């Protein structure tokens with residue numbers, strides 16, 4: 001007489017289920033890996049190519065997404081010129097290496113990594129304080145103002161805490177500014193939160209708090 005087995009006690013059923021679930025997870029992970037690569041690749045969905053330093057970068061609230069998103073605008077000169085793709089890539093690379101060599105992350109946060117001793121640098125290029133600093137440091141453009149600040153932060157204190165002089169050369173400063181400008185154009189899902197709120201408070205005469 002054949003015994004009737006319940007499916008829940010069938011070894012074959014559990015083996016097959018395990019194989020299907022594992023197979024499905026593998027396929028899903030492969031698809032997600034490709035999607036992530038697409039999102040984080042330079043020139044991909046979220047991270048613009050280095051030549052974005054040649055464009056005006058705005059930061060606008062998106063109702064659909066519920067936070068701010070970078071808006072890449074018209075061409076504008078960066079340190080007085082338009083940079084070719086190769087030049088922009090080389091400058092950005094130097095900026096990244098300099099930021100590592102000088103360990104900016106030891107005090108600052110970049111794209112969520114780093115310390116909270118000093119202001120978050122993810123959107124520092126968009127900080128309204130640079131416009132105010134231009135006449136202070138004798139600069140005609142925002143990029144020059146940031147470059148001057150980076151070389152002599154002790155001369156232009158804008159926070160209670162001071163940034164030390166890290167002996168940044170003019171070329172390194174230029175590259176760091178490109179690095180900051182490019183970073184501000186990355187779609188970070190609204191991180192850090194509340195940027196516009198800080199800007200409004202600043203424009204109302206307060207200090208810009210990150």
Ligand code: HEC
Pocket residue numbers: 098099102103104105106107108117118119121124127129146150153156157158159161162163164166176
């Ligand atoms: C020892 C800590 C320390 C290190 C290292 C450091 N900073 Fe700073 N940084 C500060 C502090 C503190 C401030 C706020 C002081 C101020 O604005 O006057 C600041 C301010 C800034 C600002 C102005 C931010 C804003 O929007 O108000 C920028 C830009 C900046 N740092 C860039 C850098 C870069 C780029 C590096 C690496 C090359 C770096 N910092 C390394 C401490 C540091």
